[in-house]
Amino acid sequence: MNTNTDTKEKPFSCDECDSSFKSKQYLTIHMRIHTGEKPYSCEVCLSAFKSKQYLAIHMRTHTGEKPYSCEICLSAFRSKQNLAIHMRIHTGEKPYSCEICGVSFTQKQNMSQHMRIHTGEKPYSCEVCCSSFTQKRSMLQHMRTHTGEKPYSCELCDFSFTNKATRLQHMRTHTGEKPYSCEVCGSSFTSKQTMLTHMRTHTGEKPYSCEVCGSSFTRKYSLVIHMQIHTAEKPYSCKVCDSSFKNKNELIVHMLTHTGEKPYSCEVCGSSFTRKQDLVFHMRTHTGEKPYTCEICGSSFSRKYSMVIHMRTHTGEKPYSCEVCGASFTHKQTRLQHMQTHTGEKPYSCEVCGSFFKSKQTMLIHMQTHTGEKPYSCELCAYSFTRKYSLVIHMRIHTGEKPYSCEVCGSYFTIKQTLLTHMRKHTGEKPFPCEVCGASFTIKQTMVTHMRTHTGEKPFSCEVCGASFTQKPHIVQHMRTHTGEKQKQKSDHNRGQCTQ
Incomplete structure (x- = not known):
């Protein structure tokens, strides 16, 4: 019609x-x-x-x-x-939508250019170095890296730039203007690219991957920083504890930790420090100064190192790896705590029941089992929890949020552990082996169930006839012989089998 x-x-x-x-x-x-x-x-x-x-x-x-x-x-x-x-x-209004990832655009041309991200098409090539680009404008701007041309100058500080957009972005350092806002959390940014990079913290997109270890990052710069983990040489070693450092000055400062010397003192509270820089950091606890700001979420920090660690929450970088099992962590202290799972060390004990724990935080959470304290309550259904993280996970039942996605098939999960278990379907990893016959399993519970074939244990019993079974599904199926219930059978075709 x-x-x-x-x-x-x-x-x-x-x-x-x-x-x-x-x-x-x-x-x-x-x-x-x-x-x-x-x-x-x-x-x-x-x-x-x-x-x-x-x-x-x-x-x-x-x-x-x-x-x-x-x-x-x-x-x-x-x-x-x-x-x-x-x-x-x-x-x-954004009438043009990408059929692959759902991103919408105000102009058809912008969507066509975006599609090249998925297709990998780069139709514009540099005649000098053969670099390829998705847009003609990007290729023309790139050519200035060969010619050295910087036709756009800042009228305030005489800096020059290869393109007009970079000059405009630079001018905002003088005006303080932040015209690009995140539609999800409202954070503001000086450039569209910074805002788009920030958006990846919401979408989970990590387009920059390390070819050495496979770690992925939201920003190219984060990948460059990460590569230093694989390439950075540390030729200066401490003879006392074998720690290594990039330069001689770091080694000299480190040696003060062994001699106990603390030459820098705070005039306000008298605290002493081995490094002048540590004193500078300490003084900010008195002044409240936090000069390091995260460009992605706006959080402020008194030390640059604290901001670097914080940035890993956005980049997903985990530079500290366990030498035993390969697990990765965002900072060194977390890895040291993890190592206790292999050594068995549990230095913190409960004064009530004598249980031991790997960390002080875990011990304090355990103490709530004795006091009955559950300080974290759900406002929707009145469930209470001993840990804040447990409440965060619980809330996803109400919101339907599934923040962990599989990069292979796109499935979503409410907790990270479920995603890790799911990934084993794609990788084929089976980390739980049977000590008797060597069979391996993706889930620990499956291995425990399998062990019953060797031990003969049958923990599930029929209350009617006393028959015992190794798995709960088996007893459920068996009970139908007493109730007369007939399980709906699937055809061979539906099982993916062919009958001849």
């Missing part, structure tokens, strides 16, 4: 692409897309166009005329189409 209506309203059709038009004139103009004909030329710059209307719009670039104005912000435009696109900024 719609086809017949379109045929009546647009009777003139293109033989090349089946597009239809209201008039023969529109069809004639459209055909020039296929023939490449551009009969209308600009007398000023000799640019050519397929229609007289496009030439008229182009001429406004020379005359400066912008007859179409936005009634909301008074911005002016050369064409009605540009105004219509601009209005989407105010309405929030």
Whole structure:
């Protein structure tokens, strides 16, 4: 029905692409897309166009005329189409969506360029170094790295830049302007690229991968920093504890930890430090100064190292690895605590029942089992928990949030451990071996159930006839022999089997 209506309203059709038009004139103009004909030329710059209307719009670039104005912000435009696109900024309309990842765009051209991220297409190549680019503009800007051209200068500090956008972004360091806002959390940024990088903290996208260990990152710079873990040489070693350092000065400062010397003292509280820098950091506890700010979420820190560790919550970087099992961690202290799982060391004990624990925090949480304290309550269903993290996981039952996604098949999970277990389906990893026959399993519980085939244990018993079984599903199936219930059988075809 719609086809017949379109045929009546647009009777003139293109033989090349089946597009239809209201008039023969529109069809004639459209055909020039296929023939490449551009009969209308600009007398000023000799640019050519397929229609007289496009030439008229182009001429406004020379005359400066912008007859179409936005009634909301008074911005002016050369064409009605540009105004219509601009209005989407105010309405929030994004009519063009990517069918692969669902990202939406205000212009069709932007979506076409975005699609190259998925297809890997880079149609524009540099003739000097053969680098490829998804956009022609990016290739032209890249060429300036070879020519050294920096045509855009800052009027305030005389810095020069290869492109106009970089200069504009730099100017915001003087004005403090942050025009790009995150639609999810409201954080503001000086550049669109920084905002897009920040968005990956919400989407989980990590497009930059380490070729050595496979770690992935949201930013290219984070990958560069991470690579130092694999390549960074530390030629200066401490003869007392065998610690290694990148430079001699770090070694000299480190040696003070063995001599006990603390030459730098705080004039406010008298605390002493081995390094001058540590004293500087300490003074900020008195002044409240936090000069290091995270560009992604705006958190502030008194020490640069604290911000570096914090950044790993955004980048996902885990530079400290366990030499026993290969588990990775964001900072050294967490890895040291993890090592206790292998050594069996549990230095913290409960004064009530004498249980031992690997960390003080775990011991304090355990103490709540004696006091009955559950300080973290759900406001929706009144469940209470001893740990804040348990409440966070519980809340996902109400919100439906599943923040952990499988990069292979796209499945989502509420907790990280479930994702890790799921990933074994793709990797084939079976970390739980049977000590008797060597069979391996992806889940510990499956291995425990399997062990019953060797021990003969049958913990599930039928209350009717006393029959025993190794697994709970077996007794459920057995009970149907008493109740008369018939399990619905699946056909061989539905099981993925062929009968002959």
